[in-house]
Amino acid sequence: MGHVFFFTGNFVKVFPLIIALCSSALANSAEQKIDFPQVENNVGFDQIQTLKFLSEDHLLAYGEDSFQFGKLYLPTNTKPSYPLIVFIHGGCWLNSFDMSHTYPFLTGLVQEGIAVWSLEYRRTGDIGGGWPGTYQDIKAGIDYVGSLDRYDIDTENFLIAGHSAGGHLALLAGTETPSARGVIAIAPITNIITYSQGTNTCQEATSQFMGSNYDDNELGYHQANPAEKAPHSNTVIFHGSLDEIVTIEQSRLPGATTKLEEGAGHFDWIHPGTNGFKRIVKTALGLMK
Secondary structure, eight states: OOOEEEBOSOEEEETTEEEEOOOBOOOSOTTOOOOOOOOOSSOOHHHHHTOEEEOOSEEEESSSSTTOEEEEEOOSSOOSSEEEEEEEOOSTTBTTOOGGGGHHHHHHHHTTTOEEEEEOOOOBTSTTOSTTHHHHHHHHHHHGGGGGGGGTEEEEEEEEEEETHHHHHHHHHHHTOTTSSEEEEESOOOOHHHHTTSOSHHHHTHHHHHTSOGGGOHHHHHHTOGGGSOOOTTEEEEEETTOSSSOGGGGOOTTSEEEEETTOOSSGGGSTTSHHHHHHHHHHHHHTO
């Protein structure tokens, strides 16, 4: 397992979403376990940016573009092989936001004995990013799972998971990846058409991701809409009742199991000190038995 880091206080505000600019500082050795503080529901992004996190064990390219890479995190326990979560970060699909705000979440998962393959990808604003290039990157990153067996990973025992816009991409990928044990969609956008009609910053970013508004690209929106596809047979959605970025209406998806967290906001799930995080871990381990 890699080194321990922490976020510093540089950040910018976008909608109620606060995104860390994320300079980091070396703290302790790789073997040190991070104890995350237990917190109440409705976590703000500022609480996440103060958390320590571990660096990845391996930085691996799954494609030729500079954004087509993943970070692989390996547990330190001595199992003969590790179950794996393929994780897709959110951030309104925009290239303003990378995976860095999820580092504490990834650290929490690996400390639970789960290997994590966290995907970076071309986003809106990157050459080739947006629909469908972003989704093509996600599929390529998932296809790369078979190459991870050299790291003592059980590549037949993996889940696809994603948060927010990453949850949208995870739901889509799950429809085409029956080999996955399941999909965990965390505060996901399940209906991109209705989401695009909203007025918060992330909702307004949908047309940028899709290249146009719905009226000018109906076919594309239907192709990119999880609500119009049969989900993976083991799909679980986690959603907070106080989420203002992806509101609770997006928690409904026929064929999926929805688990609500009363009083939780958008970021509770990616803070390892919350009840929501514990529920994600329990569900993930149950699906990967």
